[in-house]
Amino acid sequence: MLTSTTLALMSVAVIGYHRRMVRWEPGASDRLRAAALELFAEQGVDATTVAAIADRAGVTERTFFRYFADKREVLFGDQQTFAALFLDPVAAAPADASPFEAVAAGVRAAGAWFPEERRAHSRLRGAVIGANPALTERELSKMAAVAEQLAGVLRERGTAEPAATLAGRAGIAVFSTAFAQWLADGETRGMDELVELGLRELRALA
């Protein structure tokens, strides 16, 4: 006969086994991201612990720290992967493409990474980040780093300064403006359409 104590111990053992399995499961980082976003939206970033995030994702804290340096980092994907969305098309642009055309190719490629099915998640993430000044600064800093990397790729292509830096920053301005529009309540246009609009508007401005 199983007593309630025995059942509780079995349950702990099963959870323990499950967690050991999960530590090596490729889906862990996605589950951690989803769990963190839910908790941040429910109770705020400051009130959410790494332990609570790991618990909701069904993994250990140790697994958490295998993927992320701290709880805030869960909101940001791998920076190199994200930057590569912008940088690879710039490096691959035809040699006779202007700096602006090369950067536009990068911004379009990054925009394509945000199809309609990511909008709800991105809106929730944007709301969490917008409510927290430290996260807003981290987001700005990461986008500024991509702008600087864009300038670096343009310099390698032979673009002089300050044109390279200005083109990198202008490209990130187009992306970030389109992204903020895409997240706005009631906005139905796709990210690709908003990126094209931003590129046209920037040309028209200057």
Added chain:
Amino acid sequence: MLTSTTLALMSVAVIGYHRRMVRWEPGASDRLRAAALELFAEQGVDATTVAAIADRAGVTERTFFRYFADKREVLFGDQQTFAALFLDPVAAAPADASPFEAVAAGVRAAGAWFPEERRAHSRLRGAVIGANPALTERELSKMAAVAEQLAGVLRERGTAEPAATLAGRAGIAVFSTAFAQWLADGETRGMDELVELGLRELRALA
């Protein structure tokens, strides 16, 4: 006859009197800024206390906190005053000026706030900020806030979105790029010349 103890007590009294006077002296914030920058450059931001800054400036810690919220804030002027350099010329631009022309007027006015005699101080400040990721993020965040305010003034002038946001961000990109060039070792061109170069380059890019 004055014993050394009496002399020491007098000295303390004189310093105390001096400090009470200084608390109300208009130059205190400038001296605090200079003292903080020296100490940050000598020993780093983390190792520098508010007490040490106040001591070198010859004021009390209480006086320090009358002017600044924390030691890092000493590196940043009053945000409203700084933003007004950009915003006032935009609000005052002729009604038929394009968004880019209006923003260019603001960027030129802000550039004029950095004449040659401020370059050495600005270089030291730039080195301190560049060596500290948290300060770099604060600087980025403050510039992003000015870009957003620029967009707000443009919207009041009738500029639609996303043109207003893009023009604000493009203007700050020109300013920040010119400012970084102005601070670079060996750069001798003035901030006004570098701002004009940036405005021209941005036009040529797009």
